[in-house]
Amino acid sequence: xxxxxxxxxxxxxxxxxxxxxxxxxxxxxxxxxxxxxxxxxxxxxxxxxxxxxxxxxxxxxxxxxxxxxxxxxxxxxxxxxxxxxxxxxxxxxxxxxxxxxxxxxxxxxxxxxxxxxxxxxxxxxxxxxxxxxxxxxxxxxxxxxxxxxxxxxxxxxx
Amino acid sequence: xxxxxxxxxxxxxxxxxxxxxxxxxxxxxxxxxxxxxxxxxxxxxxxxxxxxxxxxxxxxxxxxxxxxxxxxxxxxxxxxxxxxxxxxxxxxxxxxxxxxxxxxxxxxxxxxxxxxxxxxxxxxxxxxxxxxxxxxxxxxxxxxxxxxxxxxxxxxxxxxxxxxxxxxxxxxxxxxxxxxxxxxxxxxxxxxxxxxxxxxxxxxxxxxxxxxxxxxxxxxxxxxxxxxxxxxxxxxxxxxxxxxxxxxxxxxxxxxxxxxxxxxxxxxxxxxx
Numbered sequence: 519x520x521x522x523x524x525x526x527x528x529x530x531x532x533x534x535x536x537x538x539x540x541x542x543x544x545x546x547x548x549x550x551x552x553x554x555x556x557x558x559x560x561x562x563x564x565x566x567x568x569x570x571x572x573x574x575x576x577x578x579x580x581x582x583x584x585x586x587x588x589x590x591x592x593x594x595x596x597x598x599x600x601x602x603x604x605x606x607x608x609x610x611x612x613x614x615x616x617x618x619x620x621x622x623x624x625x626x627x628x629x630x631x632x633x634x635x636x637x638x639x640x641x642x643x644x645x646x647x648x649x650x651x652x653x654x655x656x657x658x659x660x661x662x663x664x665x666x667x668x669x670x671x672x673x674x675x676x
Numbered sequence: 677x678x679x680x681x682x683x684x685x686x687x688x689x690x691x692x693x694x695x696x697x698x699x700x701x702x703x704x705x706x707x708x709x710x711x712x713x714x715x716x717x718x719x720x721x722x723x724x725x726x727x728x729x730x731x732x733x734x735x736x737x738x739x740x741x742x743x744x745x746x747x748x749x750x751x752x753x754x755x756x757x758x759x760x761x762x763x764x765x766x767x768x769x770x771x772x773x774x775x776x777x778x779x780x781x782x783x784x785x786x787x788x789x790x791x792x793x794x795x796x797x798x799x800x801x802x803x804x805x806x807x808x809x810x811x812x813x814x815x816x817x818x819x820x821x822x823x824x825x826x827x828x829x830x831x832x833x834x835x836x837x838x839x840x841x842x843x844x845x846x847x848x849x850x851x852x853x854x855x856x857x858x859x860x861x862x863x864x865x866x867x868x869x870x871x872x873x874x875x876x877x878x879x880x881x882x883x884x885x886x887x888x889x890x891x892x893x894x895x896x897x898x899x900x901x902x903x904x905x906x907x908x909x910x911x912x913x914x915x916x917x918x919x920x921x922x923x924x925x926x927x928x929x930x931x932x933x934x935x936x937x938x939x940x941x942x943x944x945x946x947x948x949x
Binding site: 520521523539540541543546562563564567570573576577578579581582583584586587630633634637648649651652 | 677678679680681682683684685686707710711714715718719726727729731755775778779780781782784785864865866
């Protein structure tokens with residue numbers, strides 16, 4: 519039965535066991551089986567970044583990873599990042615700067631931005647733009663998102 | 677779209693992985709980082725009967741400094757390469773190129789071996805291998821063999837792999853008489869290249885490999901010779917006429933040829949010292 523795989527993983531700090539179809543994407547598993555709908559499904563080929571989440575602490579595309587490949591891994595979705603307070607400062611800055619309109623890209627944008635902060639990214643606007651170039655936003659024109667990320671870096675470095 | 681159904685297998689050893697490839701008789705594909713293969717499956721451009729996930733083959737992951745080469749395991753991720761001190765010191769071309777390969781979230785999972793085995797014509801890694809004169813160590817049912825990058829890429833998504841897996845890549849350590857250049861033109865940072873080039877200059881000889889321009893990463897021997905003879909740039913660029921440039925929705929062959937020339941000029945201008 520290699521078309522169904524038994525997996526056990528940790529999602530936002532909780533142990534999860536499941537039997538999943540081999541073709542099921544990680545982000546679909548999280549949304550449909552675990553009802554964690556914070557990670558969004560956009561392009562399904564790794565271009566838009568809406569499904570960005572963290573696996574063992576690294577940002578990855580949830581649509582380019584199979585649920586089967588998450589076996590034994592530690593997954594943190596935007597729900598987990600919000601709950602453990604990791605994204606709180608970014609969320610506040612996004613609100614303050616109006617760095618979202620429809621909100622579809624926001625969970626992925628926050629996860630990507632957090633990856634940038636955690637790897638010691640600088641407040642250089644070009645570097646921030648380059649980093650989030652893997653996340654599409656069709657509302658804001660990115661200006662306010664860059665402002666928000668810049669703000670957090672400047673606040674933290676004081 | 678979602679990927680079509682397939683068997684998912686996770687072998688515990690390289691021998692078991694090779695046996696599985698044999699068992700599926702060409703209908704199975706190895707799964708490395710999946711950052712190009714998964715989109716192709718979601719687009720239904722690829723529909724393998726089985727995916728053989730190489731994640732547990734720890735011998736395929738690592739960077740080893742040998743006397744005059746760096747040996748890189750096929751399953752080593754771009755993120756690991758980017759952060760590795762030996763790679764930064766001994767393969768300067770990687771430091772120039774890696775920031776252009778997609779984005780952090782992709783680089784955390786995408787692997788060097790996966791990129792070479794898939795042989796996407798717009799990917800950076802095949803061109804880097806050609807420019808660096810790398811050797812590719814593969815293993816199959818009939819044992820192991822070593823292929824030079826020049827003999828490896830046969831066409832669009834087509835390689836010399838014959839029921840084999842890539843085990844490691846051997847890259848010569850940079851020498852003091854070498855200089856390196858890289859330039860890539862894209863619609864958005866991190867996208868696949870519309871045109872790009874990787875250059876290794878050794879004294880006055882050149883290896884220049886273009887990507888994103890034709891059905892595979894391509895060297896143009898006459899263009900390299902023209903660079904060596906220090907010809908003026910117009911006659912160097914004239915040798916691009918021999919390339920069968922790609923026409924697609926993003927750029928037609930005329931535009932691509934022009935962009936390849938722009939990439940070459942900028943790469944030459946930005947050569948390492």
